[in-house]
Amino acid sequence: MIFKKEDENYIYEIIGKNVKKYRKLKGWTQEKLANEINYSLSFISGIESAYHQTFSLGAIWRISRVLNVDFCKLCEDENNSTSKAKYIDYKCDKCGVETRFPIKIIKHFKSIYELTNNKEIPSFECTNNDCDGKMYPKNPMDL
8 A cells, every 4th residue: 555645654654664674684574573672573564564553653763773773764765765875885894994886886786695695785805905804884774
């Protein structure tokens, strides 16, 4: 079911989609998320369903904490975002050098990883010639 922005159910739909997205990115089942926040499986299922279930801000805050996602990210409507990121910041785990990679390239690597059942976040050799470290995203949830 799709709600218009003017409908109060719109925010429940957006949050439900985002909870599901970030839960799956973490590799968790609905049951695992329910156990982590000490809620029932049917509660999590209700949040993620297309027919929505009302829930408290406190419940969403708890979910954001266990998923390690900024609370605001759960409320973002990606389809209507005017500020789509074009780059993602990476940082070397050894020397600390930082660089930006185009998000499109990172998403292609992520797709390739998923095809090979690799659940890791794309990482790269450090861009600093004198370092043998690995570059990782500064904020993996930007993927």
